[in-house]
Amino acid sequence: xxxxxxxxxxxxxxxxxxxxxxxxxxxxxxxxxxxxxxxxxxxxxxxxxxxxxxxxxxxxxxxxxxxxxxxxxxxxxxxxxxxxxxxxxxxxxxxxxxxxxxxxxxxxxxxxxxxxxxxxxxxxxxxxxxxxxxxxxxxxxxxxxxxxxxxxxxxxxxxxxxxxxxxxxxxxxxxxxxxxxxxxxxxxxxxxxxxxxxxxxxxxxxxxxxxxxxxxxxxxxxxxxxxxxxxxxxxxxxxxxxxxxxxxxxxxxxxxxxxxxxxxxxxxxxxxxxxxxxxxxxxxxxxxxxxxxxxxxxxxxxxxxxxxxxxxxxxxxxxxxxxxxxxxxxxxxxxxxxxxxxxxxxxxxxxxxxxxxxxxxxxxxxxxxxxxxxxxxxxxxxxxxxxxxxxxxxxxxxxxxxxxxxxxxxxxxxxxxxxxxxxxxxxxxxxxxxx
Numbered sequence: 241x242x243x244x245x246x247x248x249x250x251x252x253x254x255x256x257x258x259x260x261x262x263x264x265x266x267x268x269x270x271x272x273x274x275x276x277x278x279x280x281x282x283x284x285x286x287x288x289x290x291x292x293x294x295x296x297x298x299x300x301x302x303x304x305x306x307x308x309x310x311x312x313x314x315x316x317x318x319x320x321x322x323x324x325x326x327x328x329x330x331x332x333x334x335x336x337x338x339x340x341x342x343x344x345x346x347x348x349x350x351x352x353x354x355x356x357x358x359x360x361x362x363x364x365x366x367x368x369x370x371x372x373x374x375x376x377x378x379x380x381x382x383x384x385x386x387x388x389x390x391x392x393x394x395x396x397x398x399x400x401x402x403x404x405x406x407x408x409x410x411x412x413x414x415x416x417x418x419x420x421x422x423x424x425x426x427x428x429x430x431x432x433x434x435x436x437x438x439x440x441x442x443x444x445x446x447x448x449x450x451x452x453x454x455x456x457x458x459x460x461x462x463x464x465x466x467x468x469x470x471x472x473x474x475x476x477x478x479x480x481x482x483x484x485x486x487x488x489x490x491x492x493x494x495x496x497x498x499x500x501x502x503x504x505x506x507x508x509x510x511x512x513x514x515x516x517x518x519x520x521x522x523x524x525x526x527x528x529x530x531x532x533x534x535x536x537x538x539x540x541x542x543x544x545x546x547x548x549x550x551x552x553x554x555x556x557x558x559x560x561x562x563x564x565x566x567x568x569x570x571x572x573x574x575x576x577x578x579x580x581x582x583x584x585x586x587x588x589x590x591x592x593x594x595x596x597x598x599x600x601x602x603x604x605x606x607x608x609x610x611x612x613x614x615x616x617x618x619x620x621x622x623x624x625x626x627x628x629x630x631x632x633x634x635x636x637x638x639x640x641x642x643x644x645x646x647x648x649x650x651x652x653x654x655x656x657x658x659x660x661x662x663x664x665x666x667x668x669x670x671x672x673x674x675x
Contacts, residue, residue, distance in 0.1 A: 241266055243546060244330055244337050246320045247345035248272030249279065250532055251513025251539030253306070255343050258543025260310045266547075268312045269337055271330065273319035273346075276369045277303045282532055284372045285393070288379070289400025295369050320346075323486050325506050341508050341546045344483070344496060345539060348476035348514040348530050357449030357459075363470045366393060375471070382468035383407055386458045388446055389473035390417035395429070395564050397471050402436050402565075409439040409465055411446060411458070418569060420560075421623055422576050422609055424590065425569075428625045432565050441465075476530060478515040491517055495528045500552035502542035510546060512538035519555035522573050522620060522641055523582065529558060557641040558621075561631050570634035573621030573641045576611060585614035589674045593667040595629035597659035604628040608671045610637075612647040617675075619647050622668070633668050647672050 243259050245252045248270050259266050270277075280298040287295055306314040321332045329338050350365035352358060362382070364375040383406060387398045390412035401408045410417070410433065416426040417433065417440070433440055441462070449470065450457040458465040478495045489497040489505045496504055496511035500519065504511055513535035520527035534556055541553050559572040579586045588611045594603035606626035612619050622637035624630045640650060650672040657664055665673075 242338060242340045243268045243343070244339035244341070245270045245343045245345060246330060247343075247347055247513070247515075248274075248277040248303070248314065248316075249281070249345070249347060249513075250535035251347075251516075251542070252343065252345035253278045253301070254536050254539030255345065255510075255512065255543035255546065256306070256312055257310070258540055259547055260312060262547045262549065264311070269339075270306070270312055270314045271318040271320055271332075271337065272303075272314070272316050274368060274370065275303075275316045277301065277306060277314060277316075279369055280532070281367065284366055284369070285396035285400050288366075288372060288376055288397065289403050291400070295373065298369070321482050323483060323488075323509075325486050325488075325509065328508065339508070342510065343502075343539075343542050343546065344480075344504075344509065344511040344515060345513045345535075345542075346479040346482075346515045347535075348478050350472060351475045351477050352472055353446075353474075355446060355448050357451065357455065358472075360449050360451050360455040361453055362451070362455040362468065363449060363472065365472050366397060367476070375469075378469055379404075379406075384466050384468045385409070386411060386465055386467040386470045387473060388458070388470065389475070390414070390419065391473065391475070392418075392560070392562050393473040394471070395562060397473060398433070398438055399436075399563075399565055402438055407439075408437070409441060409467075411441050411444050411460065411465070413443065413445045415442050420575060421569065421571060421625075422588075425607055425609060425623055425625050428567060428607060429564060429569065432567050436565050476514065478528075478530075480515055491526065491528065493528055497526065498538075500554075501545040501550045502538055502553065503545065510542045512542040519553065521555040521557050521644075523578070527556070527558075529556060529560075531560065533559075554642075557638050559634060559638040561634055566627055567625055568627070568630035569625050570630040571621070571623040572634055572638040573619065574611065575621060575623070579611060579620055584620065586611050586620060587614050587675065588612075589671055591667075591671045591674060593670050594663065595626060595667060596661060597663045600659040606630065606633070606667050608633070608667055610647065610668070610671050612675065617646040617648060619645055619650070624668075629662075629667075633666070636666070636668060647675050 448459040514530035517526040604627040
């Protein structure tokens with residue numbers, strides 16, 4: 241059996257490892273358009289900030305390991321530009337490979353609008369190790385940095401730049417940072433950013449970049465901002481344009497539609513990771529939330545399906561967490577805006593509660609919001625911002641959402657308690673009791 245995998249990162253190599261572990265005689269070919277295999281993209285901002293000492297620390301297994309230890313024909317600088325679903329071949333510049341089973345795990349690329357001057361030196365995105373190495377080299381002589389976009393990558397980059405002593409400005413076309421959170425919690429992020437000297441510019445849109453050979457200004461609809469370096473972090477787009485004409489079904493944003501077993505609508509073709517959709521258990525429909533956690537799970541399950549040992553992907557609930565200076569932002573499920581879009585009747589309860597027993601030294605405040613269905617009382621979403629204990633509670637809420645628990649059932653959970661770690665009633669239970 242000839243297995244071909246397009247993409248050498250999380251989803252692709254998770255699938256490849258499932259295949260070679262199940263069948264050591266399998267012929268597995270992986271085609272990576274770059275030169276780096278299997279690395280932690282989420283760690284890139286922390287290499288920029290010096291928190292992680294080298295890019296090598298982010299590489300789980302290098303290409304030689306896949307070749308010599310696991311017998312995978314792992315190729316680099318092989319960009320696939322066409323798939324022939326009738327002949328079952330994939331091809332690119334100077335190569336063509338036949339497949340019996342094909343996995344598309346091509347990931348996503350940063351969105352970069354065709355702004356005037358976007359080709360100037362000093363303008364960067366953060367998605368791959370080569371991208372980020374170029375940024376680090378460019379950063380040495382840069383003092384004034386503009387980050388375009390107030391989502392997770394924008395926040396992480398702004399934090400690391402500020403901790404290097406750079407003057408940071410963030411431009412967000414919407415009225416707030418961290419737009420996947422409810423407005424009531426976003427203000428915590430704004431306070432933290434300003435406390436660390438970051439200039440925030442809301443409801444402002446980039447129109448162009450100015451400079452002769454290198455960027456010197458960002459031109460917006462409200463003026464000009466001096467810049468030695470710019471990072472564009474406004475989102476990503478699935479790498480699927482090469483599939484035109486194949487008949488593979490895509491969603492509106494270009495992500496490949498897959499079923500629970502990572503199958504596409506075309507026989508013998510699977511897809512996983514940031515180029516594919518994910519089923520959202522709370523929305524009860526396909527969604528697109530490209531995260532490394534999903535990519536690894538989907539890749540592993542795609543590999544299982546390809547070798548005839550299928551196990552369904554159980555879906556996502558929209559869980560994420562991010563560190564921003566001294567606070568942690570965590571969310572799972574739906575925001576109020578998403579609930580309203582779906583048309584569910586709902587209620588939201590909120591409170592600020594210490595993360596440990598109130599009498600124990602140095603309790604830290606947790607700002608918590610829980611939303612639930614007004615009729616069935618099913619939990620719909622949870623958001624928490626605070627300095628300590630956020631990740632623990634978000635994971636509890638994510639588990640509750642996965643199992644479609646009601647808001648009142650949170651009270652019944654047997655959660656760990658000792659004064660240095662918790663109150664006798666966990667903060668999320670205290671909030672749930674206020675419904």
